[in-house]
Amino acid sequence: MNGKIVSCGIVLLDPEGRVLLAHATGTNHWDIPKGQGEPGETQVQSARREMVEETGIDVMASRLVDLGRYAYRRDKDLHLFAxxxxxxxxxxxxxxxxxxxxxxxxxVMIPEMDAWRWTAPRDVEHYASRSLTRLFDTTLSLAELHRTL
Known part of the structure; x- marks a missing residue:
């Protein structure tokens, strides 16, 4: 283990290949629903729980494709499902x-996410963090995912 935090999330695509992004309250960043696992959870359980907590959408495990673990930031990797x-x-x-x-x-306690949008791959850079934009630009092509999902 490399000591990095692992955040688990789901890349949810609509029929046109747009990705679901959620707006992080109080910031100018949009992100995919993701977060750290809780003790005893598998990565898929963590990803599904985060999706439900941040969007209310419950994606059954049988529908998820395990995309694997990606370098994200110096202190964090992502384990993603689609x-x-x-x-x-x-x-x-x-x-x-x-x-x-x-x-x-x-x-005052406020929601972690306060808005949601379907975002075309070419528009992700206008909403998401540099780290997420870089991931989709270099390692995890949304267009390729759309073709294969």
């Missing part, structure tokens, strides 16, 4: 985030 959104998962107005954190200014 799935094609089903028809009942396309309406992002139904998304809800139940994962809360204390707002810096006043300690």
């Amino acid at each position: 799935a094609r959104a089903s028809a009942d998962e396309l309406d992002l107005s139904r998304c809800v985030c139940v994962s809360l954190f204390p707002r810096r200014e006043d300690g």
Whole structure:
């Protein structure tokens, strides 16, 4: 083990190959639903739990394709899974985030994610962090994933 944090997440694509991004509350960054595992969880369990907590979408494990582990930042790797959104998962107005954190200014508990969008691969760089944009540009092609998923 290299001592890096491993964050598990799901790359959810719609029928047109757009990726689901969630807006991190209080920042200008959008991200895929992901997070660290809890004790005793497998990577797939962590990824599914994070997706439910951050979007309300429960992607059954049988639908997930294990993409493996990717170098992400100096201190963090990502273990990613992919799935094609089903028809009942396309309406992002139904998304809800139940994962809360204390707002810096006043300690009020607020949702970790506060908006969701389907994002074309060419537009990811306008929303996502440099680390996520670089991953999709260099190592994990969303266009290729769209063709093979």
